[in-house]
Amino acid sequence: MKKIDTRNQLPYVWIAAGILLTLLLVMYLYVKKTSPVQSDYQTIFPIATHSNGDNYVGSEACRACHADIYKTHLETAHYHSSSLADSGSVKGSFKKDKNLYQLNDSIRFKMLLEDSEMYQQAWNIISGEKISKSKIDVVIGSGTKGQSYLSWENDKLYQLQVSYFTPTDSWTNSPGIPMQLMEQRRPANAKCLECHTTFAKNTALYGMGNSYDKSQIMYGIDCERCHGPLQKHVTFHKNNPELSEARYVINHDTLSRQQRLDACALCHSGVRMDIQPAFLFLTGDKLTEYSLPDSNAKDLEGIDVHGNQYDLLRASTCFKQTESMDCTSCHNPHKNERGDSASFNTKCMKCHSKNSILCKVDPLLSNQKNTNCVACHMPLIPSKSMFVQIGRDSLKVPVMVRTHLIDIYAQSETEKGDAKM
Ligand code: HEC
Ligand code: HEC
Ligand code: HEC
Ligand code: HEC
Ligand code: HEC
Ligand code: HEC
Ligand code: HEC
Numbered sequence: 001m002k003k004i005d006t007r008n009q010l011p012y013v014w015i016a017a018g019i020l021l022t023l024l025l026v027m028y029l030y031v032k033k034t035s036p037v038q039s040d041y042q043t044i045f046p047i048a049t050h051s052n053g054d055n056y057v058g059s060e061a062c063r064a065c066h067a068d069i070y071k072t073h074l075e076t077a078h079y080h081s082s083s084l085a086d087s088g089s090v091k092g093s094f095k096k097d098k099n100l101y102q103l104n105d106s107i108r109f110k111m112l113l114e115d116s117e118m119y120q121q122a123w124n125i126i127s128g129e130k131i132s133k134s135k136i137d138v139v140i141g142s143g144t145k146g147q148s149y150l151s152w153e154n155d156k157l158y159q160l161q162v163s164y165f166t167p168t169d170s171w172t173n174s175p176g177i178p179m180q181l182m183e184q185r186r187p188a189n190a191k192c193l194e195c196h197t198t199f200a201k202n203t204a205l206y207g208m209g210n211s212y213d214k215s216q217i218m219y220g221i222d223c224e225r226c227h228g229p230l231q232k233h234v235t236f237h238k239n240n241p242e243l244s245e246a247r248y249v250i251n252h253d254t255l256s257r258q259q260r261l262d263a264c265a266l267c268h269s270g271v272r273m274d275i276q277p278a279f280l281f282l283t284g285d286k287l288t289e290y291s292l293p294d295s296n297a298k299d300l301e302g303i304d305v306h307g308n309q310y311d312l313l314r315a316s317t318c319f320k321q322t323e324s325m326d327c328t329s330c331h332n333p334h335k336n337e338r339g340d341s342a343s344f345n346t347k348c349m350k351c352h353s354k355n356s357i358l359c360k361v362d363p364l365l366s367n368q369k370n371t372n373c374v375a376c377h378m379p380l381i382p383s384k385s386m387f388v389q390i391g392r393d394s395l396k397v398p399v400m401v402r403t404h405l406i407d408i409y410a411q412s413e414t415e416k417g418d419a420k421m
Pocket of ligand 2: 076077078080081082140141142143144145194195196197221225226263264265266267268327328331333336337338
């Protein structure tokens with residue numbers, strides 16, 4: 001066999017390697033210059049992943065470009081509708097004498113604060129035996145009207161028996177937990193989280209149980225609950241700051257009235273029957289493909305003021321006689337407008353002034369900014385389904401909710417001496 005003398009070829013190998021390295025360096029510099037800066041990607045961590053593969057990034061990621069909306073949104077009930085439990089988020093008191101709750105002769109609850117962790121302890125009054133001690137892990141409800149609490153047991157979530165009621169600043173029973181079952185906390189099925197969080201990954205079979213992936217729960221109703229998972233939108237605009245036209249996000253103006261209503265009806269149309277897990281629904285989708293309407297909403301009498309603004313509004317003459325009215329005709333979803341009656345009345349007067357239908361009581365009303373149309377035509381009405389009982393001897397108190405059936409009512413709130421908004 002002929003031997004190859006490699007000694008003479010060595011310089012060529014070095015030259016070739018040198019050329020290759022230079023080429024690679026040039027290519028690397030070129031790619032680095034034209035492609036987005038790596039650090040931009042790194043600042044946008046996905047928090048959770050929707051089943052369609054798109055990633056959620058959280059509202060902190062919107063702040064840089066939508067500063068005003070980001071800021072006002074932090075004050076909304078939506079943003080505070082769920083959170084991790086801590087001394088700031090739990091509104092109930094743990095102070096001596098204020099931390100007890102007793103509903104019947106057999107069971108009593110004490111709220112305990114131990115090393116900044118919070119617990120609900122239940123014991124049997126007759127035997128003196130402790131029944132249970134559950135940690136308060138998750139808060140459901142902004143506390144505008146009240147709060148309920150959830151507790152983890154491994155990866156399963158349970159709703160605790162004692163809630164907090166804001167109007168009386170006291171502990172109360174959790175609405176919906178039957179009195180005779182106060183001894184047990186109840187499994188928090190997907191339902192609480194579907195309406196009170198941005199996203200939660202249910203790990204139960206068919207999403208029917210109460211087990212969750214703790215690392216994939218986004219507390220509060222944040223931007224991406226209404227606008228969908230937006231990692232692509234954020235990444236695109238970070239890397240193309242010169243473009244002012246929105247990409248990879250739905251423009252609400254392009255949606256039909258029903259699509260716009262569905263985006264709110266997802267959580268504001270009572271207790272719906274799921275066909276698919278509720279977190280699959282994204283703004284723009286048709287809600288009836290995901291869940292069936294509340295069976296109580298077949299007739300007007302059955303619709304509760306709590307939780308079902310959608311069906312009540314749809315039954316109103318204002319809604320039926322216009323093509324465009326939806327929730328955003330009166331609500332700015334990015335602002336806390338509770339109590340701002342002047343702003344709401346202005347919304348009524350967009351359609352009810354000068355050349356249109358005026359109030360019969362006093363047409364002049366329609367031209368006065370300080371008139372409270374809402375107090376007479378959308379009064380607070382007691383809920384049929386949400387009751388609390390503050391203590392053993394007290395009556396059941398219904399939670400008062402503003403009706404969305406805009407109508408003529410016999411009495412206004414002001415007449416009843418209750419003009420609170
Ligand atoms: C790097 C900048 C940037 C970031 C970060 C960003 N956006 Fe945007 N967004 C834009 C631009 C630019 C537009 C188009 C102009 C406008 O409407 O303000 C836009 C428009 C929108 C629109 C309106 C779409 C339309 O067509 O009307 C929505 C909704 C939106 N963004 C939501 C979000 C949310 C939610 C986040 C956070 C998850 C976010 N954006 C983060 C730049 C950004
Ligand atoms: C993911 C479910 C969900 C969606 C979607 C949703 N909401 Fe809500 N909304 C809630 C919950 C839960 C509350 C109660 C929050 C609390 O006080 O804890 C609430 C509260 C409200 C309130 C009362 C605010 C206050 O100050 O107490 C208004 C008004 C409202 N929603 C309007 C809307 C509108 C308009 C839309 C559609 C653009 C919408 N919501 C979409 C779940 C939702
Ligand atoms: C409860 C649902 C909801 C939440 C939560 C929400 N939005 Fe919106 N957003 C809407 C709706 C509905 C519209 C369309 C408003 C309209 O047509 O009047 C909108 C419009 C927008 C627009 C375009 C129009 C405008 O007002 O500039 C931007 C940008 C936007 N949202 C960003 C955000 C950001 C950022 C957050 C979180 C900080 C957020 N949204 C939270 C429902 C929501
Ligand atoms: C179908 C959607 C939906 C489901 C499911 C749901 N909620 Fe709500 N919840 C709402 C809406 C909407 C409001 C506020 C407006 C109203 O009363 O109509 C609300 C209000 C509340 C409030 C009062 C918040 C405040 O301060 O005003 C508490 C507490 C609460 N819910 C707890 C729960 C718990 C606990 C569960 C699970 C057992 C649950 N909710 C399931 C939609 C829902
Ligand atoms: C988008 C336009 C629009 C808005 C906004 C609006 N309405 Fe109306 N409203 C109408 C129309 C149209 C009618 C039907 C008039 C008729 O009977 O011809 C109506 C009817 C009514 C009626 C008579 C109801 C009945 O059954 O006889 C009352 C009361 C009323 N509106 C009050 C209000 C109040 C209060 C607000 C604000 C909270 C409001 N409206 C906001 C368009 C609107
Ligand atoms: C005609 C005007 C109007 C329309 C349309 C409207 N709302 Fe309201 N909504 C109000 C007023 C006024 C209040 C009382 C606000 C306050 O308490 O300061 C209110 C309050 C609420 C509350 C809190 C109720 C309570 O007592 O805690 C919720 C939740 C709500 N609206 C959801 C919706 C949803 C969802 C839609 C669409 C299906 C909608 N609203 C459409 C005027 C309207
Ligand atoms: C003090 C309570 C009160 C206030 C405030 C009030 N209304 Fe009325 N409104 C009534 C009553 C009662 C009727 C029914 C009168 C009748 O049928 O004789 C009525 C009737 C109406 C009608 C039906 C008129 C028709 O032709 O059928 C409209 C529309 C209306 N109001 C709109 C408004 C608007 C908009 C405001 C705020 C600018 C307002 N109302 C403020 C009590 C009130």
